[in-house]
Amino acid sequence: MSSSASRSPALERNRYFDALANTPGLFWLGQNTNHMPAHPQVRAAMIRSIDAGEFNAYAPPLGFEALRRAITLDLGAPEAEALVTEGGVSALAMICRARCRPGTTLVTTDPTWKWPCLFARQQGAEVIQIPIYGAEHGFRLSSAALAANVDRRTAIVYLVDPNNPLGIRYTREEIEAFAEIARGVGALLVHDCTYRDFADGHFPAIHAAPESAVVTLSFSKWLGLAGLRIGALVAAPALFEEFASHATSVLGASVIAQRAAEAGLSVKAEWMAEVRAADRANKQRIRDAASAVPGLALPVFPSHGNFLVLETAEAGVRPEALVECYRRQGIMIRQGSYHTERFGDRFVKVSTSVPEPWVEKFCALLPAMVGEARALNDLPPQF
Ligand SMILES: Cc1ncc(COP(=O)(O)O)c(C=O)c1O
Numbered sequence: 001m002s003s004s005a006s007r008s009p010a011l012e013r014n015r016y017f018d019a020l021a022n023t024p025g026l027f028w029l030g031q032n033t034n035h036m037p038a039h040p041q042v043r044a045a046m047i048r049s050i051d052a053g054e055f056n057a058y059a060p061p062l063g064f065e066a067l068r069r070a071i072t073l074d075l076g077a078p079e080a081e082a083l084v085t086e087g088g089v090s091a092l093a094m095i096c097r098a099r100c101r102p103g104t105t106l107v108t109t110d111p112t113w114k115w116p117c118l119f120a121r122q123q124g125a126e127v128i129q130i131p132i133y134g135a136e137h138g139f140r141l142s143s144a145a146l147a148a149n150v151d152r153r154t155a156i157v158y159l160v161d162p163n164n165p166l167g168i169r170y171t172r173e174e175i176e177a178f179a180e181i182a183r184g185v186g187a188l189l190v191h192d193c194t195y196r197d198f199a200d201g202h203f204p205a206i207h208a209a210p211e212s213a214v215v216t217l218s219f220s221k222w223l224g225l226a227g228l229r230i231g232a233l234v235a236a237p238a239l240f241e242e243f244a245s246h247a248t249s250v251l252g253a254s255v256i257a258q259r260a261a262e263a264g265l266s267v268k269a270e271w272m273a274e275v276r277a278a279d280r281a282n283k284q285r286i287r288d289a290a291s292a293v294p295g296l297a298l299p300v301f302p303s304h305g306n307f308l309v310l311e312t313a314e315a316g317v318r319p320e321a322l323v324e325c326y327r328r329q330g331i332m333i334r335q336g337s338y339h340t341e342r343f344g345d346r347f348v349k350v351s352t353s354v355p356e357p358w359v360e361k362f363c364a365l366l367p368a369m370v371g372e373a374r375a376l377n378d379l380p381p382q383f
Helices: 009-021 040-051 065-074 088-099 115-122 143-149 172-184 237-244 255-266 268-291 319-328 356-374
Strands: 081-085 105-110 126-131 154-160 188-192 213-218 231-235 307-311 347-351
Touching (some): 040 255, 065 081, 065 255, 088 115, 088 188, 115 126, 126 143
Parallel strands (some): 105 126, 188 213
């Protein structure tokens, strides 16, 4: 590595992920990605698209009409409009660009998904994070806490549901109450539903407040398309127009990814039944392994996401040390500080939508990794 590169935080971060991506056979248990073998129809759709040379042309700027329709139908909101984006993250960036400016606030939980906080700050907005980690909060946002933190400055209430990393999900009544509170101060409720397909009884906010809520979606997690970069936002027509006018990705999203997404939606019920069964079994394996190691704890079980928070503090283990020990074994898990400065020293996060042998190896190594991590002090930076 050149000396100029080693002084660049941006390059350091990039090289961290480049090293992971180029580790042969790495077990990806850190980013909630889905590593189950692709559904044959999804694979076939991608190959058909490649064989037809569809990638030589641009896709329609807001997504193929058939895919847009399939997305709104899948969400049970056929009267709404879907805007297809390069990952859910681009939808969130677009929304923040549309609504955040100096003098406004984005109100969210702690922990939350951190990137929309960055997008809000880039626009000059202030970010307010409401602590929800801990039994005293029940690991969830309450209406009272939300009401106490919004005012006329609030541009966006950003709710990750199921919450990443905690895996709690909100009820219909809670979502309706949050939507009412946001509407009361003229704020937009951004309901990040990236993990909704792993949850029981999920209720998208667009059903509660179509004029003041937007849903963001991802094909990275349930369908396993993270590297293809495809997601969407779903909103009522007026909001859709507003967000579309703030798009920067004006030449559309990947055509191959869109064909894969459309094929995925057509087999979703069958596919998710399989994925969720594997995911549930993996969660149970991790629970059994963790319960055999004194001090480890799973504060939210079962999680409604394809991941679990594993608390390490009582075991005398720094999350970063455990992450590093597993990295040396070819397994990526995530340090809590990726999600939250305030609570990040308490936990690691482990993804569960992966092949069974990956979780078996994680579990078999757990006692030894905890022992090694206790003695590990010199740690390279983690991102
Ligand atoms: C809560 C949340 N929202 C959005 C995303 C982004 O998903 P995508 O890969 O579709 O950009 C993630 C990815 O980890 C996430 O955890």
